[in-house]
Amino acid sequence: DIVMTQSPDSLAVSLGERATINCKSSQSVLYSSNNKNYLAWYQQRPGQPPKLLFYWASTRESGVPDRFTGSGSGTDFTLTISSLQAEDVAVYYCQHYYSTPFTFGPGTKVDIK
Amino acid sequence: EVQLVETGGGLIQPGGSLRLSCTASGFSVSDNYMSWVRRAPGRGLEWVSIFYTAGVTYYADSVKGRFTISRDNSKNTVYLQMSSLRAEDTAMYYCATSDYGDNVFANHWGQGTLVTVSS
Numbered sequence: 042d043i044v045m046t047q048s049p050d051s052l053a054v055s056l057g058e059r060a061t062i063n064c065k066s067s068q069s070v071l072y073s074s075n076n077k078n079y080l081a082w083y084q085q086r087p088g089q090p091p092k093l094l095f096y097w098a099s100t101r102e103s104g105v106p107d108r109f110t111g112s113g114s115g116t117d118f119t120l121t122i123s124s125l126q127a128e129d130v131a132v133y134y135c136q137h138y139y140s141t142p143f144t145f146g147p148g149t150k151v152d153i154k
Numbered sequence: 155e156v157q158l159v160e161t162g163g164g165l166i167q168p169g170g171s172l173r174l175s176c177t178a179s180g181f182s183v184s185d186n187y188m189s190w191v192r193r194a195p196g197r198g199l200e201w202v203s204i205f206y207t208a209g210v211t212y213y214a215d216s217v218k219g220r221f222t223i224s225r226d227n228s229k230n231t232v233y234l235q236m237s238s239l240r241a242e243d244t245a246m247y248y249c250a251t252s253d254y255g256d257n258v259f260a261n262h263w264g265q266g267t268l269v270t271v272s273s
Contacts, residue, residue, distance in 0.1 A: 081259040096257070134198060142201055145198060145200065148199070
């Protein structure tokens with residue numbers, strides 16, 4: 042099974058500052074046949090269901106603000122919020138969908154400093 | 155508009171059984187991958203199960219042999235039959251699906267149904 046790890050566990054960032062979340066998979070989630078990374082990012086605000094932010098590691102879901110960026114390949118991935126807004130307070134998860142089980146990372150909690 | 159509504163949660167004793175339903179509107183469950191994901195109190199998201207369009211199903215190791223995912227196309231509903239429930243199955247259970255063909259990543263989620271396993 043592929044194990045997903047995230048760092049940091051939590052971070053507090055001032056409004057307008059950058060937040061960076063890292064996600065690492067225990068094996069590559071890059072499919073050589075189509076050169077796609079089978080990695081998604083989700084945001085879960087308190088009391089809400091998860092919301093898809095990125096798929097294929099860097100394809101932004103419709104409606105997601107462009108201050109969010111997904112990047113990385115193979116085993117190392119990053120979610121960046123370029124200018125943190127109050128509505129970005131949430132827990133952020135990466136998930137691979139390379140092979141079952143489609144495990145999530147443990148989550149990174151983002152707060153306002 | 156795509157909508158997913160989960161029902162069937164509640165308080166159940168350890169060892170008991172419960173069936174969750176996910177009723178869809180705005181699309182046919184037979185045309186989409188349908189997933190169940192849960193979040194236990196104070197913990198992160200956990201992938202539980204998936205029903206592929208072709209009828210193939212997969213489960214997390216933690217629920218394999220105890221949970222069964224199924225689909226009723228006539229009711230446009232997906233189910234999660236849970237048996238031999240344990241305290242660690244206590245969680246909010248979400249149903250999810252993707253607009254993007256046969257893909258696992260989910261851009262539509264229900265609001266969830268809460269399952270509490272306790273004596």
